[in-house]
Structure formats: C-alpha cells, structure tokens
Amino acid sequence: MEAKQLLFSEPGKFSHYTHRKHLAGKTFEGSGVRSMCGVYFVPSQDHGALPTCSTCEEMYSLLPKE
Ligand SMILES: [Zn+2]
Structure with a gap:
C-alpha cells in the first residue's frame, strides 16, 4: 500500500475524476x-x-479517447 504517501482531499470540496477500475474495487471497501x-x-x-x-x-x- 502506498496510501501513506498520498494526500487526502477535503471531503466534499471537489469532484475528482478517477479511473473506472478503481471505482469497481475500492468503493465497496x-x-x-x-x-x-x-x-x-x-x-x-x-x-x-x-x-x-x-x-x-x-x-x-x-x-x-477510445
Ligand atoms: Zn483531483
């Protein structure tokens, strides 16, 4: 895990884009x-x-774009 190296956004401040594959996995955790x-x-x-x-x-x- 590289989570410790990453910044955390302030909740609800911005709408970020992410890759669909991330949405499929992590969201449910x-x-x-x-x-x-x-x-x-x-x-x-x-x-x-x-x-x-x-x-x-x-x-x-x-x-x-594909
Ligand atoms: Zn962003």
Missing part, C-alpha cells in the same frame, strides 16, 4: 479511491453539486 490528480477521495453520489478539480479535468482531457 468504504475507503477512498485514488483520483487522477493523486489524492484519495471517497466517491459520492452528488458529483454534480461540487466544482470539478481542475487538475483532474486537465489530466482527463489528455487521455486518449
């Missing part, structure tokens, strides 16, 4: 998942209500 910008966060149902993390948004836009 009740712990956070690693976002694209490298912070851990707990996915919530009301993403739309939060401002999107600009770092995540930038990294997401750089991903190849």
Whole structure:
C-alpha cells in the first residue's frame, strides 16, 4: 500500500475524476479511491453539486479517447 504517501482531499470540496477500475474495487471497501490528480477521495453520489478539480479535468482531457 502506498496510501501513506498520498494526500487526502477535503471531503466534499471537489469532484475528482478517477479511473473506472478503481471505482469497481475500492468503493465497496468504504475507503477512498485514488483520483487522477493523486489524492484519495471517497466517491459520492452528488458529483454534480461540487466544482470539478481542475487538475483532474486537465489530466482527463489528455487521455486518449477510445
Ligand atoms: Zn483531483
């Protein structure tokens, strides 16, 4: 585990993007998942209500679209 090296986001402050494979695994353990910008966060149902993390948004836009 590399969790100790990662920063934790403030809950509910930003909506982060993450990889779908992370969502499939970690969500059910009740712990956070690693976002694209490298912070851990707990996915919530009301993403739309939060401002999107600009770092995540930038990294997401750089991903190849398939
Ligand atoms: Zn982020």
